[in-house]
Amino acid sequence: MKKSTILHLRIPFSFFLLPVFLLALAVSNEVDLTNTALTFFILHFLVYPASNGYNSYFDKDEGSIGGLKNPPRVSKELYYVSLFLDLVGLALGFLISVEFVVMILIYGLVSKAYSHPSIRLKKYPILGWLAAGVFQGYFTFLLSYIAINSTTILDTNVFQIQFPGILSSILLLGSYPMTQIYQHEEDAKRGDITISQRLGIIGTFHFTALTFLVATSGFTYYFLSQYSWNQVLVFLGAMLPILGYFGWWYLRVRQDKSHADYESTMRLNFISSLMLNGFFTYLWLS
Structure with a gap:
């Protein structure tokens, strides 16, 4: 396999999507450890890398993208490897349930529609934003939950499951525009109009801050209703580290918009994912 193909799969980037899986695990009551391990592997080593590779193949980015500061030129091999990983993920999914396989298939089709030139949801600011936020958040939360608990989608229609699933999407809907903040020029070259472009650089910060406030308030209410003040605190x-870095970066960008760059975006992603992954792991163990 070519080095460029491996790089474009961006497997380490799955760390940034891990909080949704860990949240589903944290609120689970009947954890099937075999299914949990299998779901983790399917999502983070097959489905997500397949989506990354497929999108990279059609985007053919020349500038920095999530997880790759200097993306190499893509080849046809990347396209076939991405489809192969999807097929392996679907095949392994049958070890969990048919319902899980169907949901993985739907996720894969939506992720392909995001970048495929015949549909390309990415060029529509609102539709692309909603697709990413809902399917990487709420939808992934539900498919993770039904696999981890060996249950069905019909059993998830309760507050204890639906509310954190919705909150996971609110978090992603807020953070997703931040991942586009340094790509305005690159996206414009391809004719893609992202929500971050529509909001503008400073507007993207304001939007993310507002959405983050809503998500934080929602999680505070949820933890108070289901756990205790210990979990809330x-x-x-x-x-706090996320808020601290976000505020410091915002002040720098207010002075000079060139600071809305790749390195700062990846640093925010890393801090956010690290703190959320750590907290949801704590919540599960506690």
Whole structure:
């Protein structure tokens, strides 16, 4: 396999999507450890890399993208490897349930529609934003939950499951525009109009801050209703490094918009994912 293909799969980037899986695990009551391990592997080593590779193949980015500061030129091999990983993920999914396979298939089709030139949801600011936020958040939360608990989608229609699933999407809907903030010029070259372009650089910061406030308030209410003040205080403590870095970066960008760059975006992603992954792991173990 070519080095460029491996790089474009961006397997380490799956770390940034891990919080949704860990949240589903944290709120689970009947954890099937075999299914949990299998779901983790399917999502983070097959489905997500397949989506990354497929999108990279059609985007053919020349500038920095999530997880790759200097993306190499793509080849046809990347396209076939991405489809192969999807097929392996679907095949392994049958070890969990048919319902899980159907949901993985739907996720894969939506992720392909995001970048395929015949549909390309990415060029529509609102539709592309909603597709990414809903399917990487709420939808992935539900498919993770039914696999982890060996249950069905019909059993998830309760507050204890639906509300954190919705909150996971609100978090992603807020953070997703930030991942586009340094790509305005690259996206414009391809004719893609992202929500971050529509909001503008400073507007993207304001939008993310507002959405983050809504998500934090929602999680605070959820942890109070289902757990105790201990979990709330730990959660708010975990959010402080994210808030601190976000505020510092915002002030720098206010002075000079060139600071809305790849390195700063990846640093925010890493801090956010690290703190959320740590907290949801704590929540599960506690």
